[in-house]
Amino acid sequence: MTISRQSPAKLNNGKRPPGRPRSENARQAILRSTLKLLRKTGFEQLSIEAIAANAGVGKATVYRWWPSKGALVVDAFALSTEDELHFPDSGSVYRDMAFQMNRFLGVLRSPRGCIVRAILGAGQSDRELLEEFRKRLLRPRRQEAYETLRRGIERGELPRNLDLDLVLDTLYGAMYMRFLIRHDELSEDYVSAVCRMVLQGAAHQASSQRHGGAKTNGNAVRRHNAKVL
Amino acid sequence: MTISRQSPAKLNNGKRPPGRPRSENARQAILRSTLKLLRKTGFEQLSIEAIAANAGVGKATVYRWWPSKGALVVDAFALSTEDELHFPDSGSVYRDMAFQMNRFLGVLRSPRGCIVRAILGAGQSDRELLEEFRKRLLRPRRQEAYETLRRGIERGELPRNLDLDLVLDTLYGAMYMRFLIRHDELSEDYVSAVCRMVLQGAAHQASSQRHGGAKTNGNAVRRHNAKVL
Amino acid sequence: MTISRQSPAKLNNGKRPPGRPRSENARQAILRSTLKLLRKTGFEQLSIEAIAANAGVGKATVYRWWPSKGALVVDAFALSTEDELHFPDSGSVYRDMAFQMNRFLGVLRSPRGCIVRAILGAGQSDRELLEEFRKRLLRPRRQEAYETLRRGIERGELPRNLDLDLVLDTLYGAMYMRFLIRHDELSEDYVSAVCRMVLQGAAHQASSQRHGGAKTNGNAVRRHNAKVL
Amino acid sequence: MTISRQSPAKLNNGKRPPGRPRSENARQAILRSTLKLLRKTGFEQLSIEAIAANAGVGKATVYRWWPSKGALVVDAFALSTEDELHFPDSGSVYRDMAFQMNRFLGVLRSPRGCIVRAILGAGQSDRELLEEFRKRLLRPRRQEAYETLRRGIERGELPRNLDLDLVLDTLYGAMYMRFLIRHDELSEDYVSAVCRMVLQGAAHQASSQRHGGAKTNGNAVRRHNAKVL
DNA sequence: AGATAAGCGAGACGGTACGTCCCGTCTTCTG
DNA sequence: CAGAAGACGGGACGTACCGTCTCGCTTATCT
Numbered sequence: 001m002t003i004s005r006q007s008p009a010k011l012n013n014g015k016r017p018p019g020r021p022r023s024e025n026a027r028q029a030i031l032r033s034t035l036k037l038l039r040k041t042g043f044e045q046l047s048i049e050a051i052a053a054n055a056g057v058g059k060a061t062v063y064r065w066w067p068s069k070g071a072l073v074v075d076a077f078a079l080s081t082e083d084e085l086h087f088p089d090s091g092s093v094y095r096d097m098a099f100q101m102n103r104f105l106g107v108l109r110s111p112r113g114c115i116v117r118a119i120l121g122a123g124q125s126d127r128e129l130l131e132e133f134r135k136r137l138l139r140p141r142r143q144e145a146y147e148t149l150r151r152g153i154e155r156g157e158l159p160r161n162l163d164l165d166l167v168l169d170t171l172y173g174a175m176y177m178r179f180l181i182r183h184d185e186l187s188e189d190y191v192s193a194v195c196r197m198v199l200q201g202a203a204h205q206a207s208s209q210r211h212g213g214a215k216t217n218g219n220a221v222r223r224h225n226a227k228v229l
Numbered sequence: 230m231t232i233s234r235q236s237p238a239k240l241n242n243g244k245r246p247p248g249r250p251r252s253e254n255a256r257q258a259i260l261r262s263t264l265k266l267l268r269k270t271g272f273e274q275l276s277i278e279a280i281a282a283n284a285g286v287g288k289a290t291v292y293r294w295w296p297s298k299g300a301l302v303v304d305a306f307a308l309s310t311e312d313e314l315h316f317p318d319s320g321s322v323y324r325d326m327a328f329q330m331n332r333f334l335g336v337l338r339s340p341r342g343c344i345v346r347a348i349l350g351a352g353q354s355d356r357e358l359l360e361e362f363r364k365r366l367l368r369p370r371r372q373e374a375y376e377t378l379r380r381g382i383e384r385g386e387l388p389r390n391l392d393l394d395l396v397l398d399t400l401y402g403a404m405y406m407r408f409l410i411r412h413d414e415l416s417e418d419y420v421s422a423v424c425r426m427v428l429q430g431a432a433h434q435a436s437s438q439r440h441g442g443a444k445t446n447g448n449a450v451r452r453h454n455a456k457v458l
Numbered sequence: 459m460t461i462s463r464q465s466p467a468k469l470n471n472g473k474r475p476p477g478r479p480r481s482e483n484a485r486q487a488i489l490r491s492t493l494k495l496l497r498k499t500g501f502e503q504l505s506i507e508a509i510a511a512n513a514g515v516g517k518a519t520v521y522r523w524w525p526s527k528g529a530l531v532v533d534a535f536a537l538s539t540e541d542e543l544h545f546p547d548s549g550s551v552y553r554d555m556a557f558q559m560n561r562f563l564g565v566l567r568s569p570r571g572c573i574v575r576a577i578l579g580a581g582q583s584d585r586e587l588l589e590e591f592r593k594r595l596l597r598p599r600r601q602e603a604y605e606t607l608r609r610g611i612e613r614g615e616l617p618r619n620l621d622l623d624l625v626l627d628t629l630y631g632a633m634y635m636r637f638l639i640r641h642d643e644l645s646e647d648y649v650s651a652v653c654r655m656v657l658q659g660a661a662h663q664a665s666s667q668r669h670g671g672a673k674t675n676g677n678a679v680r681r682h683n684a685k686v687l
Numbered sequence: 688m689t690i691s692r693q694s695p696a697k698l699n700n701g702k703r704p705p706g707r708p709r710s711e712n713a714r715q716a717i718l719r720s721t722l723k724l725l726r727k728t729g730f731e732q733l734s735i736e737a738i739a740a741n742a743g744v745g746k747a748t749v750y751r752w753w754p755s756k757g758a759l760v761v762d763a764f765a766l767s768t769e770d771e772l773h774f775p776d777s778g779s780v781y782r783d784m785a786f787q788m789n790r791f792l793g794v795l796r797s798p799r800g801c802i803v804r805a806i807l808g809a810g811q812s813d814r815e816l817l818e819e820f821r822k823r824l825l826r827p828r829r830q831e832a833y834e835t836l837r838r839g840i841e842r843g844e845l846p847r848n849l850d851l852d853l854v855l856d857t858l859y860g861a862m863y864m865r866f867l868i869r870h871d872e873l874s875e876d877y878v879s880a881v882c883r884m885v886l887q888g889a890a891h892q893a894s895s896q897r898h899g900g901a902k903t904n905g906n907a908v909r910r911h912n913a914k915v916l
Numbered sequence: 917a918g919a920t921a922a923g924c925g926a927g928a929c930g931g932t933a934c935g936t937c938c939c940g941t942c943t944t945c946t947g
Numbered sequence: 948c949a950g951a952a953g954a955c956g957g958g959a960c961g962t963a964c965c966g967t968c969t970c971g972c973t974t975a976t977c978t
Contacts, residue, residue: 121351166423169403173401173405174402181405193395198427205426
């Protein structure tokens with residue numbers, strides 16, 4: 001899946017649409033050039049003009065399939081990060097989360113990190129771009145994260161009625177904050193410590209329903225305390 | 230204090246420099262137009278050309294005093310920010326932190342929120358701008374936050390050897406994440422729940438030295454459990 | 459006759475070639491759309507893209523049969539032109555010429571006039587197009603005009619050795635000039651006055667051989683003076 | 688005078704307008720490049736992009752002062768033809784007209800001829816361009832031509848009440864026709880013969896008031912007959 | 917009847933130039 | 948000498964068409 005505009009093909013009950021089909025060569029050349037130039041010049045200096053020229057492609061071909069520079073960058077980034085951010089199932093919430101967070105950390109500290117920075121930076125003044133980021137990058141991982149936490153709940157490591165988004169935003173928020181504001185080191189130790197602390201807090205937490213719904217269930221907390229780490 | 234260039238006056242051992250002095254009218258008109266247009270169009274669309282035109286000022290006058298659009302925006306934001314983000318001392322870490330975080334939430338949800346967004350967005354591709362943000366907005370609050378947490382430690386609500394930055398980045402990271410990625414509601418309830426959970430985790434945490442120093446001290450955790458909320 | 463490329467049929471000694479034959483519907487739709495859009499937007503704004511879209515035809519179908527926009531326009535104009543520009547034989551050079559010139563005037567002032575304008579305009583930078591215009595529109599009339607003038611010479615209204623092209627270019631040049639430069643009204647009165655004046659001049663003219671050959675023959679002039687108008 | 692947009696200076700009661708004044712260097716470089724490229728590539732292929740590049744000037748500087756390619760071309764051409772098409776005063780209408788028409792012929796047959804062709808060609812689908820041509824090139828000469836003919840009338844070579852435009856359009860129309868339609872040679876002899884014939888006709892003409900108003904005054908004609916050539 | 921062949925619509929392709937916007941610099945006159 | 952005004956060289960924008968191409972489909976003739 002990609003965020004680029006869909007070829008009409010898919011909309012036409014599986015039949016090929018009329019007209020010359022989209023060029024796979026052009027698509028890949030564009031995405032490749034985007035990643036290449038993005039690393040070289042950064043998001044701000046990156047111009048569609050340069051991408052098209054570098055890919056040996058008409059500017060119109062870029063605009064035909066991607067509505068904006070941002071969408072193109074998100075698409076290129078997502079394709080380059082496809083399958084390295086999945087969650088394992090080790091039988092321990094802490095191990096599963098810490099593992100994935102460290103993989104994510106690896107991406108953020110690699111050259112691709114500056115692409116994430118670019119997307120979120122530009123996304124602050126481009127709602128569509130940010131939505132693309134969420135749709136392509138955030139939500140798919142989030143679905144897996146839900147499963148990971150639910151497994152922990154089943155195992156009794158975490159209390160029932162836990163607000164999963166609360167936990168996940170706290171975990172990843174701690175990473176994003178150091179990544180985006182750059183006021184302190186974003187290290188493996190930091191990530192592990194965040195994970196440990198937040199899961200500890202989640203395990204002892206009772207009032208975990210969305211936005212402070214049913215506030216307590218104090219017993220549950222104590223029951224799970226010992227297991228979480 | 231401002232990050233705009235200094236009028237030559239200051240460089241000349243206190244004596245007024247020769248020539249016409251800098252126009253205070255122009256300075257304020259520029260800052261006012263910046264805030265106005267920033268709210269209307271966002272940082273990306275904001276052009277120096279438009280600011281100058283709106284302020285009835287020559288473009289060169291803007292360039293004479295501010296090195297970049299970002300510097301101008303930070304300067305303008307500082308103008309509009311009062312001392313409303315201080316920490317109280319209520320005798321409870323949770324109450325103190327929750328209070329300040331809710332005040333901060335108020336700023337983020339006010340029209341000024343979009344300026345924070347603009348600064349952090351543009352800061353992703355402008356190191357100086359981001360450093361300006363940290364120096365003028367982040368660090369002063371952080372100093373106060375340290376004090377608040379230390380008081381909690383003194384009172385026994387939190388363990389000694391707690392990594393204060395870890396706690397604070399986790400608390401505020403959860404806010405920044407929803408603020409910047411906008412995938413979910415950033416509400417008072419959310420902020421309170423984050424605060425509760427993280428402080429709970431911090432209280433039960435032993436391995437709190439910077440970057441995973443001494444890993445345990447399990448007793449400390451249990452001792453403080455009851456008090457933290 | 460048309461300047462569009464010929465269907466291969468004609469080249470194959472009368473036998474139909476294999477393959478699907480050229481679509482007469484498409485051909486007419488294209489020519490109709492060309493005339494329609496030409497009147498609406500003028501030659502410069504006219505795009506093959508628009509013609510094809512308006513005719514409900516693929517662009518390639520246009521390019522298959524016409525080598526250029528100009529050729530298409532001349533072809534379309536020929537479609538719309540009937541045999542309404544012939545010369546009468548009334549026994550008077552003035553009456554014959556004035557009649558035909560006024561018929562021509564009628565065409566120029568009708569909606570078809572703008573097509574003539576378009577052809578001559580585009581012809582200034584397209585030699586083939588201009589040659590097409592001369593071959594299909596100018597020369598056939600010119601032949602008839604020669605006959606008309608010769609009859610006048612036979613009748614003694616005009617001198618022998620008259621440079622017929624000189625006279626005709628002067629007559630029609632006066633029309634074309636106001637038609638193309640549009641600096642003054644191109645009216646029936648104007649056309650009649652031009653015709654009267656030029657024929658008056660031609661009648662009194664002796665040095666009429668091509669490009670100023672034998673310069674005089676003054677007697678001839680005076681002899682025909684009274685009759686010409 | 689030029690057809691380019693006027694610097695606001697002229698509109699401000701002679702006072703200099705505020706702001707940086709228009710660059711004379713840029714203006715001349717643009718006009719020079721226009722003429723140069725026009726000769727090399729023709730009007731159709733001529734692009735503003737290329738003119739700006741060749742002149743070492745920003746595209747916006749061209750658009751700031753000339754509304755269209757055509758206006759720029761007319762301006763450049765007019766400046767290059769400033770002072771060579773004036774009418775002499777030799778005491779003979781024929782000599783004066785024939786002289787100027789031959790000078791005009793010289794321009795049309797020089798490399799600049801293709802510029803005239805380009806202007807009139809493009810003017811067929813660009814009313815403003817054609818108006819520029821009339822304003823800058825046609826009318827100034829026409830004013831002088833009126834004077835030339837009036838002197839002839841004063842001298843008795845031509846009848847009073849002569850429709851001057853009728854005569855001039857017939858004279859120049861004959862030139863323009865061969866120049867634009869290119870069906871026959873446009874030579875000095877041709878021009879002279881046209882001039883002779885038309886003036887002969889004008890001299891014998893009585894019904895010369897605009898658009899065939901008062902139709903006769905037959906005596907006048909004969910009286911001037913002998914003198915005209 | 918099937919093979920072969922060309923025309924057809926649709927529309928994507930690599931390009932070129934468009935006319936606009938804004939950049940950051942400059943050049944002028946005014947206060 | 949700061950400021951307003953605004954022209955300057957430059958560069959990217961997103962659009963419109965160019966003329967070519969690749970599809971699947973249709974319509975014919977020729978086995």
